[in-house]
Amino acid sequence: MSVRLFHADHVLPGDGPSIADGAVVVAARGHELPEGSVVDVGRATEVVPRHSGADVVRAKGVVFPGLVNAHTHLELSSMRGRVPGGRGFVAWVTGLIGTRREMAPEEDAEGVALAMDELVQSATVAVGDVTNTLAAVTSLARRGIGGAVFHEVFGHDRASVLRRVEGLRVEREERVSQWPTSDLTYAPAPHTLYTTHPDAVRALLDGARARGVKTSLHMAEHASERRAIEHDDGPVPEWLLGMTKHRPAFPKKPLFDYADELGALSPDVLLVHLTDARLEELVRVREKGAPVVLCPRSNLTIESRLPPLLAVREAGIAPALGTDSLASSPSLDVLGEAKALADRFPSVPAWELFQMASWNGARALGRADLGRFAKGTRPGVFVVDASIQGDPAAFMLANLRLPRRQLASRFSESQG
Template sequence: MTSYNTPGKTFVPDPRIQYIRAGNEPAVFKAKWVIKDPWTILENAGIAVAGGRITAVLDTVPSGPSVTDCGPGILMPPLVNAHMHLELSALAHRLPLGKGFEPWVKALLTARDSLGASALIRAARHAVQALPGQGTGLVGEVSTLGLTRSLLTDQGMAGVWFQEYLGTGYPAPDLAADFPLSGSAAGHAPHTTSPDLLKYLKNRTQKAGLVFSIHVAESDAEMRFIKGNNRSWHDFLIQRGIDPKDWPVGNKTPVTYLKDLGILGPHTLAVHLLQVLDTDLDLLADTQTGICLCPRSNQNLHNRIPDIPALLKRHLRPALGTDSLASCASLSLFDEMAFVRHLCPEVSPADIFAMATKNGASALGLADRFGTLSPGKQSEFIYLDTGVSSRNQVLEKVICYGTC
């Protein structure tokens, strides 16, 4: 496991990754290999663009002054980090891992509060600036303190910025279905955000046509609390000024709890899903709830990862996220894909690549702009400067990039 969680490359762009944002002028970009989507790989092909959109995928590329030959490597869609916490970037390598979730949460709160907003913003800005150089073009950023929205806007990053809420009350989230960056809302988790607040936020985001995000079934503490068997977490909430005495917990799983509240559905993004039963997975499939997994973070905090084959068997389409630098060593989706490949060799390269591209774009409600190199999508793509000799090696090279 340690090769995927090694300090030292937190904010370092990879010189072999070129993030390309084509302008409005007609142009063609070609390479030895083009990954149009997880199931379509073209050799000696190109991408035609104009007006900020992809206009065609070319099997044969003509010569001419408007053609840019990227090289012998791979043109591919930008990666999608569907769940991250940039405002925790200053906590990189500061917190204990492998000692349980509750001690980690308490250490996180103490460390975050001690650093102050200036340090958190400074580290988050470095992390944002490094994202394109790591191949990331679309993000689902979750912010409790509200520090990162302008940082993403300044960088020109696309995605959804989620203001995260805990506790009780009826806030007024700044919702905006804008592009490139939408503003939405997130409930922290079933065991930290009141049921009334969860329903309120879900209703507000749904009316605005936005995705609602929530951590679900991540920890033993959450599972025990929702079942009605965790007095220590109850007391912890009381200490934080949150009184859960009227919450309808008891004899439920986190997934069924959210189903009873009316939270599940195609415009909800359920993140983590470590503590799930087969019946929970069936509920998620039946309600068409979006899913995002953060395997490296899960391994570090809980010594386990989600059952990815079980999700795929039910035709669920999980996205990938890195979570935060408080729980893993990088925000690189290449690292996340490689970790999944290492621990889940039975999952196909195409399925892993889809998790980091197509599935993530769908989960964030931006499948019309990102996820594949198809006509109509944004004229943004990655060139990965790495040699591959045959078509059947392309996806394997990408998902194991830097580790295989």
């Protein structure tokens, strides 16, 4: 047969409400579409007759596309539970740096290996991985997890940080032939506007733009970031002085004006966190077309606050979700982020929260082939086997520990 048909009690398409008694049809070997591609989706009463003779798999429970974790730091996976939160970002990151200095390299390798297992078990097929070491790239490729790698740059000494930017450009040219998979894009990325010289921010964003790839920026994560940029005071400048023996002078401009001036409010720059963003700033982000990634459990750990989801929605933004690192989040399950939002914002439909962990994440990373069941996409097909009463998306968020089983890979057999 050239197609496989999955007939399920419920289908969560990833980009809309669930479909009761639904079906998803996927190309098999010999089909005109690449193997693993979605051919059809909808109500079973409509889809099944269109594919008579198909290889039919009857699935109980809910069938859904592979998930997308749009912001994480996989190389920090050995830090799970080692950094206390609740005292604000500066205290948290100081603890992170101190703890990390004491760790052995083999602990990082073990942490990355366990992280890969966790991503696979949670049905995650793509990530936006922010890295300083590229430690997870080979493992991601080996496990068939795609997405984007954002190579982080920071520093306020203009000459040295621009040398770093140029060095990464040269390294990228050398790395092309050795990069383990075309399923992962690569782009250097500024860490934040307060830890990276403005000329380096411009150079990094311009470089990614020229190559047609997306990059990433931690933005409006905490109130002390705004305080530093807008008033040149607060805990951040003194923290940087203690860390680097250099106290940069900040521009004393509105945070989002400064971001716009540097080119950061753009469709090719993922703005991550926005925990401290205001409605009028979020409207501006939407007007500029910048993709947004929220990391609610990390924000709760570090600052004891959630991102302003209702304001994000009011501004017309369809956010993606990310887990951030295991130094600040309890797991790499991006549906855990959706559950944290569901608990605090019960008025938001569960399917919309699921969409943030699937299709919205795929769009944020520039991967129109992932995150939803639509003709031509290749998101993989997964199932939670259960007898479900009521809303299947709400059921999934309330039962995160139930196994998620893969029914169909997004790859052909020849691709592994």
